[in-house]
Amino acid sequence: MTHYDVIVIGAGFGGLYALHHFRDELGLSVRTFDGASGVGGTWWYNRYPGARVDAPSSPFYAYTFSQELVDEWLWTETQTSQASVLAYLQHVAKKFDLEKDIQFDTWVTDASYDDALHQWIIETDKGESASAQFLICATGALFVANTPDYPGINEFAGACYHTGRWPHEKVAFKGKRVGVIGTGSSGIQCIPEIAKEADHVTVFQRTPQYALPARNRPITKEEIGESRENWSDLRKSMRHRGGWPFKTIRRRAAEYTLEERHAVYEELWEQGGIHLAINSFAGVMAKKELNDEVSEFVRSKIRETVKDPETAQKLMPDYYFGTKRLILDNGYFETYNRDNVSLVDLREDPIETFTSSSVCTKSSEHQIDMLVLATGFDAVSGSMLQLNPKGRNGLTLQEKWDVHFDNYLGTAISGFPNLFMIHGPGAPGVFFTMPLGGELTTAFISDCIQHVRKEKLGSIEANEEAEVDWRNEINDIANHTLYPQTNSWYMGANIPGKPKQFLGHLRGSQYFDRLEEVVENNYQGFTLR
Ligand code: N01
Numbered sequence: 001m002t003h004y005d006v007i008v009i010g011a012g013f014g015g016l017y018a019l020h021h022f023r024d025e026l027g028l029s030v031r032t033f034d035g036a037s038g039v040g041g042t043w044w045y046n047r048y049p050g051a052r053v054d055a056p057s058s059p060f061y062a063y064t065f066s067q068e069l070v071d072e073w074l075w076t077e078t079q080t081s082q083a084s085v086l087a088y089l090q091h092v093a094k095k096f097d098l099e100k101d102i103q104f105d106t107w108v109t110d111a112s113y114d115d116a117l118h119q120w121i122i123e124t125d126k127g128e129s130a131s132a133q134f135l136i137c138a139t140g141a142l143f144v145a146n147t148p149d150y151p152g153i154n155e156f157a158g159a160c161y162h163t164g165r166w167p168h169e170k171v172a173f174k175g176k177r178v179g180v181i182g183t184g185s186s187g188i189q190c191i192p193e194i195a196k197e198a199d200h201v202t203v204f205q206r207t208p209q210y211a212l213p214a215r216n217r218p219i220t221k222e223e224i225g226e227s228r229e230n231w232s233d234l235r236k237s238m239r240h241r242g243g244w245p246f247k248t249i250r251r252r253a254a255e256y257t258l259e260e261r262h263a264v265y266e267e268l269w270e271q272g273g274i275h276l277a278i279n280s281f282a283g284v285m286a287k288k289e290l291n292d293e294v295s296e297f298v299r300s301k302i303r304e305t306v307k308d309p310e311t312a313q314k315l316m317p318d319y320y321f322g323t324k325r326l327i328l329d330n331g332y333f334e335t336y337n338r339d340n341v342s343l344v345d346l347r348e349d350p351i352e353t354f355t356s357s358s359v360c361t362k363s364s365e366h367q368i369d370m371l372v373l374a375t376g377f378d379a380v381s382g383s384m385l386q387l388n389p390k391g392r393n394g395l396t397l398q399e400k401w402d403v404h405f406d407n408y409l410g411t412a413i414s415g416f417p418n419l420f421m422i423h424g425p426g427a428p429g430v431f432f433t434m435p436l437g438g439e440l441t442t443a444f445i446s447d448c449i450q451h452v453r454k455e456k457l458g459s460i461e462a463n464e465e466a467e468v469d470w471r472n473e474i475n476d477i478a479n480h481t482l483y484p485q486t487n488s489w490y491m492g493a494n495i496p497g498k499p500k501q502f503l504g505h506l507r508g509s510q511y512f513d514r515l516e517e518v519v520e521n522n523y524q525g526f527t528l529r
Pocket of ligand 1: 052053055142163181182183186204207489
């Protein structure tokens with residue numbers, strides 16, 4: 001059995017940086033395992049038509065640590081496509097010679113902690129074992145596909161694809177009647193693209209969504225030049241402004257008349273992206289009345305766009321604006337003006353069963369040749385529970401996380417010494433720019449590892465009390481907002497039976513301050529052995 005200093009699971013944004021940092025900057029021996037056949041993680045799997053970063057992206061949805069990398073990579077659009085992000089990650093892997101230490105097409109089937117040796121031992125589906133003092137789980141916040149278990153769904157005989165497991169070959173929609181279940185980011189991104197080609201698209205919608213215009217456009221040479229020149233300052237701004245370098249405008253709603261507020265909404269709508277959410281008025285995500293006003297504004301835009309009033313009515317979101325992941329769309333609502341697109345509201349006409357060639361709802365039978373499941377993921381905790389590591393005394397993570405996804409700082413788990421998660425439950429994850437979030441989390445893990453090695457210790461482990469305080473802290477932050485009032489994947493509410501718990505830290509910059517404080521305070525909340 002080969003022994004390494006560090007084993008990393010996952011070769012997406014988080015795992016690739018971890019490999020580079022621990023190997024090239026700390027000089028440790030590192031082995032990375034990934035079940036895919038290449039680098040990319042999320043961007044390897046989510047290849048559905050229209051897949052793009054669902055946040056203001058270029059050039060900031062990228063690694064920040066290397067000026068050289070910033071200077072040599074040319075982003076072409078403001079909202080980066082999946083193919084561009086994947087090409088970028090392939091470039092990074094080549095530039096830093098990462099692939100030689102990654103074992104692809106290999107699933108880690110078991111990870112167990114040996115308390116006496118202070119080591120993790122992993123086994124793979126290739127029948128190999130390896131050990132390491134530290135185990136880094138970069139297993140992906142949106143990895144485990146959620147597949148609905150409607151009665152009879154397996155009877156459907158046509159092709160069926162989940163957006164999060166899209167095939168590498170081009171899927172041809174021409175001449176096909178396509179059914180799409182799900183209208184989250186993935187559904188809203190792929191529906192307009194499929195509709196351009198297919199004979200007919202039937203969208204099966206459970207919850208209507210708020211989506212804001214992405215206003216994707218080519219990125220200019222001047223914008224790229226400016227960002228390269230000021231990269232070091234931009235990087236600092238990103239760290240201190242919630243992941244993005246932009247200064248948010250915090251207007252006070254009470255100082256504006258209703259008419260003036262509407263003018264602000266209009267202006268931000270025209271700007272597109274998430275401006276309406278972050279730059280309108282302070283408290284949009286916490287004050288019901290203000291949120292209602294913005295919600296109604298977006299509904300009015302949907303009404304203006306969708307010509308058929310009955311379809312428009314079905315598309316009206318009725319939860320608090322922004323409390324499910326905000327979606328950036330490229331012509332989603334306009335798609336319903338096409339003759340080849342129809343919408344089924346599952347709340348009034350639920351799916352009852354499937355036949356080999358149709359979806360049967362309560363009132364009708366919808367003939368389809370192909371089914372697209374844009375039904376999301378068992379988010380944040382799902383990939384860790386699938387790995388199900390065994391900690392001290394054989395405690396499994398599934399046992400530990402039966403009721404709460406308890407951990408400390410979104411990265412360490414009591415009972416699981418020397419194991420660290422990147423983007424675990426309670427970390428900022430999607431509420432921060434994920435590539436930078438991964439870098440900053442790795443910096444914290446790096447401090448922990450260096451401390452253990454310098455002091456010739458065996459292990460570092462989160463304390464149970466620290467975990468309980470941490471859970472309360474995450475909940476307190478979330479409870480000051482409207483997020484917990486909506487059934488979303490942020491709350492674990494999209495997976496039947498999943499414990500309800502807010503899964504992210506809403507104040508990313510404060511979170512990373514906190515990680516630094518924990519190090520300064522001699523690893524407060526951890527036990528060192
Ligand atoms: O998944 P989702 P997603 N019957 O969970 C519906 C990120 N992302 O893949 O809302 C019928 O958001 C479900 O309905 P409801 C991004 O963070 C990133 O779209 O639960 N419908 C919903 O409409 C995003 O938030 C990018 O009532 C069912 C949809 O399926 C996250 O990934 C691009 C159902 C699922 O929406 C997940 O997005 C895309 C059922 N049984 C996504 N089960 C990039 O930046 C679920 N639904 C790359």
